[in-house]
Amino acid sequence: MAEQSEALELLTGATAGEILGAAIEAAGGELIEWRSTEVSHHGETATVAYRAKVSGPGGVFDEVLGATAGGLLPDGVTVVGAGPGALAGGRPAGPGALAGGGPAGPGAPAEVGVWSAANDPRLPGLRVALDPVAVSSLFARCGLGDHPVSVKLRAYRPLRRAVVEAVGPLGRLFLKVVPTDQGQALHDRHRLLTGAGVPAPRSLGWTVDGLVVLEALGGRALRSALRSGPVGTDPAELTRMLDRLPTALLEAPRRTSWLERTSYYARSVGHVVPELASWSTGLSAAIVAEGIIGPTVPVHGDFYEAQVHVDRSGAIVGLLDVDTAGPGDRLDDLACLVGHLSVLAQVLPPHANAIDGLAEHCLSTFDRQVDPRQLRLRIASVVLSLATGPHRVQDAGWQQATRERVALAERWYDAAHRVHRSTALPLRERNHHESNA
CATH class of the missing domain: 3.10.450 (Nuclear Transport Factor 2; Chain: A,)
Structure with a gap:
């Protein structure tokens, strides 16, 4: 290290x-x-x-x-x-x-x-995606007119992937850029999912330099909707959407479970905040010792509130970032959503009531579909995986934020031990305890 x-x-x-x-x-x-x-x-x-x-x-x-x-x-x-x-x-x-x-x-x-x-050595398609003249030509080929367009880099992970939003008078597209050997596979995956009725963005094509042209989704991200107050999203609708993931995804490489990655993320915590090393590794060892990986089914692989688009009523209209879809454990998708929501409530205290309300609704629904104890253990794994997030984006005060996320992961682990007695604290009460810790 x-x-x-x-x-x-x-x-x-x-x-x-x-x-x-x-x-x-x-x-x-x-x-x-x-x-x-x-x-x-x-x-x-x-x-x-x-x-x-x-x-x-x-x-x-x-x-x-x-x-x-x-x-x-x-x-x-x-x-x-x-x-x-x-x-x-x-x-x-x-x-x-x-x-x-x-x-x-x-x-x-x-x-x-x-x-x-624009010169990323492993994302050559990003040069094209950031060139308004070249993107205008793409718009014309997609039937959106031969007009000037504007481009904006929306997400960038050096050497790994990027997303560029392109807007013209007749419409908007998103250009996803991946390494050259991944472009066609990503295009094919979008076509597979949309053909199965999953509301992923439709792929309009791909280029040999790793650029995939995606239609814009309707509605807005569930994360954005939660900033406006409680949402009417039905957790059962979320699981029905996951049920539509096609069995052909089982032919892809298996997704490593959050449970299997728990020890890695615990070590990462200790690396960025050394004084948390003993706490995080001890917690991860306990989670792994008690966790069980379930049957292999098609999963999204990174299923959380920023990936789901909803309309004004809260109904689901879209699902983003299907790059990760493949064989895995359904517990991972369900835990990923609840774990992200519980962390989001920490990050956005003014909106915690709306966020926690949805998380509690999801938890009560998911508890009827999977083992509640294993679900909470897996949520603890997810939250621990998010503990280094503040360091990754270099937030101010990231050391304390990392500590708070490890504490939240530990509370989920404790909740797994209480759930059989129906005495697990509601999310609102957990967040209240944390703010007073």
Whole structure:
């Protein structure tokens, strides 16, 4: 874990600005300010996304950057002074990525790769998705007219995936960008699900560089609806939608259960907040010892309130991010939803009543479909997996937020022991206890 700590510190600590500045300078610009927005680490490798303000030949502009350290650099990323990337006219130009080198020092990663989002070395389709002229051509081929369009990067995980919203006079599309070997499979999965009656976005096509063109869903995300007050979404409708997932998904690679990943997430907690290591690993050991994985069925794989779209009445009209759909345990989907809702109530205290109300309704419905004790244990696993979320997005006060999420996971574990006596605390009361802890 030492190498991982050094890579993370290099990309999020004081030296990160020096590295980004050197990369921008090598490309002919000047870094004015920056902040990290997305942090991930796997093995010895850390990868970070940044929002930056950059001065270039065309003036001052906002830029999204990515960087990686601690492992082999992707193809097309080299050290400062050797990369073909450039900033021209205030926007990225040229086929290559920006490049940076880490400072020499004991234990420091040998190299750091830095690039602008449009030049992500593993997401070549992002260059097209961020080019309004190229996207206008896509709109024309989709029957949305040959008009100017605007594009906006909505989500970006460096080297892994991105989502771009594109809007023209006659409509709106979402362009999902994945590594080149995943584009056709994602398109086929959307077609499979919509053909089975699952309200996923319809795929209009894909390109060889990993860009998938998706229709926009109607309604709004359930998470957004909860900000306006209680919603009328029926949990039974949620499970009926999961029941429509086609059995053909069982041919895909099996989804690893949240239960099987519990120990990994506990170690991640201890890595970002070392004083929580003993607590999180002890809790994970108890959850794993008591948890049971159920039968394999088609699952969504990342089923929570931001993935579900509802209309004004709360009826379900859409399901997002089906990339993860495949064989798995139904407990994982149900626990993922309730676990996310319980964390969301922590994050949005003014809306906690509406959020907790839906969570309680879901819990009472799901309890009639699966083992209530196993459901709460799995919810504890999900919440523990979310404990490093504040660090991942670099929220202010992320250390305390991490501690609060571990405490919430422990309360779900305790609730699993009480459920057979029907004495588990309601979510509202749990949140009240936490706020007074």
